[in-house]
Amino acid sequence: MDxxxxxxxxxxALPIVFGYLPVGMAFGxxxxxxxxxxxxxxxxxLLVYAGASQFIAVEMISKGMVWLPIVITTFxxxxxxxxxxxxxxxxxxxxxxQTLGLLSAQLTDESFAVAMSxxxxxxxxxxxxxxxxxxxxxxxxTGSVGGALLGGLIDHESYGIPFALPALFICLLIIQxxxxxxxxxxxxxxxxxxxxxxALPGNWYIILTAxxxxxxxxxxxxxxxxxxxxxEGEGGGEK
Amino acid sequence: MALVTFxxxxxxxxxxxxxxxPEKVKKGLEYFPISILSAIVFPILFFxxxxxxxVQPPPLLSAIPVFLFAWKVRSLWGSVILGMAIYWxxxxxx
Numbered sequence: 051m052d053x054x055x056x057x058x059x060x061x062x063a064l065p066i067v068f069g070y071l072p073v074g075m076a077f078g079x080x081x082x083x084x085x086x087x088x089x090x091x092x093x094x095x096l097l098v099y100a101g102a103s104q105f106i107a108v109e110m111i112s113k114g115m116v117w118l119p120i121v122i123t124t125f126x127x128x129x130x131x132x133x134x135x136x137x138x139x140x141x142x143x144x145x146x147x148q149t150l151g152l153l154s155a156q157l158t159d160e161s162f163a164v165a166m167s168x169x170x171x172x173x174x175x176x177x178x179x180x181x182x183x184x185x186x187x188x189x190x191x192t193g194s195v196g197g198a199l200l201g202g203l204i205d206h207e208s209y210g211i212p213f214a215l216p217a218l219f220i221c222l223l224i225i226q227x228x229x230x231x232x233x234x235x236x237x238x239x240x241x242x243x244x245x246x247x248x249a250l251p252g253n254w255y256i257i258l259t260a261x262x263x264x265x266x267x268x269x270x271x272x273x274x275x276x277x278x279x280x281x282e283g284e285g286g287g288e289k
Numbered sequence: 290m291a292l293v294t295f296x297x298x299x300x301x302x303x304x305x306x307x308x309x310x311p312e313k314v315k316k317g318l319e320y321f322p323i324s325i326l327s328a329i330v331f332p333i334l335f336f337x338x339x340x341x342x343x344v345q346p347p348p349l350l351s352a353i354p355v356f357l358f359a360w361k362v363r364s365l366w367g368s369v370i371l372g373m374a375i376y377w378x379x380x381x382x383x
Binding site for chain 2: 064065068069094097098099100103107120121124125128129130131132133134135136137138139140142147150151153154155157159162163164166167208209210211212213214216217218219220221222223224225226227232235236237239240241242243244246247248255256259260261262263264265267268271
């Protein structure tokens, strides 16, 4: 395996680690409050590894729900990963299925966003993506187990901790804006997301906004970059 | 939970890396990160914990400097620390 890529990826994960440790801890505390053991909380973070759905699942468990609605909710909340995985797949053409299985299992919003902030780093470099993802994953598990064990020792609402991940996302979003029309897509996506979230329950707004704004992106791009006319009269070529 | 989370993550990567996608779809996918990041960020600034729409001064006011800082400096670490510091500071003022 490409160890230099791995180390690069791990380093790139540090801002995520910074966000995951406290949020993971918050999850650990909530899980304990809901009656899960430290082992169960840790296993959830190990196997599921999906922040939003873990928090929601824990809340549903604490309200005494059966497993089926929890599983269904988890499925729909994490459905956006389908699209993220599709985007990442563009950069891993031809890789072995085991590699892809391993990489895709650790896909999260944050590691996806960091990966996409510099696609030249991930292009056909599973080592980098792996380093990025496993470092983040370990931070998440550590945070969860730590939170479950330590309970309420640190005040999670303080030290600006609740804003760590949002700040990270904001920076990752800005990094995506490389051309003028990207800025407009961001504004359109932002406003749509507010509308969809207001109008629809749950997390549907995320996927709908993503589809809508991506669609708008394709349309705008077509208008801005006229495709070169194909062929001129009878010229063509020898073939 | 683990299984239904894993499958939507795995299938696209497993299958799409083996096929060539039509140009339009590829372009759409390239806009996906911007769209989804916007969808994640903006609601944080305008919705409260119960899911009701309501301007949220602490994250909104913290977000503006972070936006500007990220625009100029483009540092992930820096943005996170700056954002946390401002948010924490605002907690004493607001």
